[in-house]
Amino acid sequence: MVLSGMSNLEQMDDNTSYMVDFKPLTEDEKALCFKAAEQINSERAINCTGCSYCTDGCPMEIKIPQYFKMYNRLKQAVSEGTIMRAKASYQDYIKTHAAPDECVECGQCEDACPQHLTIRDYLKDVARDFAE
Numbered sequence: 001m002v003l004s005g006m007s008n009l010e011q012m013d014d015n016t017s018y019m020v021d022f023k024p025l026t027e028d029e030k031a032l033c034f035k036a037a038e039q040i041n042s043e044r045a046i047n048c049t050g051c052s053y054c055t056d057g058c059p060m061e062i063k064i065p066q067y068f069k070m071y072n073r074l075k076q077a078v079s080e081g082t083i084m085r086a087k088a089s090y091q092d093y094i095k096t097h098a099a100p101d102e103c104v105e106c107g108q109c110e111d112a113c114p115q116h117l118t119i120r121d122y123l124k125d126v127a128r129d130f131a132e
Helices: 009-019 027-042 064-076 080-094 108-112 119-131
Strands: none
Touching: 064 080, 064 119, 080 119, 108 119
16 A cells, blocks of 8 residues: 655656556565564564654643654664663653653543554653663
8 A cells, every 4th residue: 555645636647657567466475575564563662653643632742653763772772882872862852852751641642543552551661661
């Protein structure tokens, strides 16, 4: 599936032109795509797509996708240096942005999340693990 923004007919023609010689994926190609997706998802602690639907209307203006991205990097870190850099990046970020532990648990973010993530719980995890 492709989702592409277009604002005029020329852009629409350009975006649809690649379908002239459309060939669906073979079963082997589909299986490979699913295998790749499974591998990618297994390496992320929080399967946030970064769509930012959760941030619209957040009363605390918490940058949820950015914190989840930082958290995933922290969880993937294998060396002490990488862990320290991830934590330093987090500390710098909370100096200028609302921190995850400032969440008032209104639930607006979870209502808006197309992935149905338990965002409020994940924000607690982010705050706890970066504090350690």
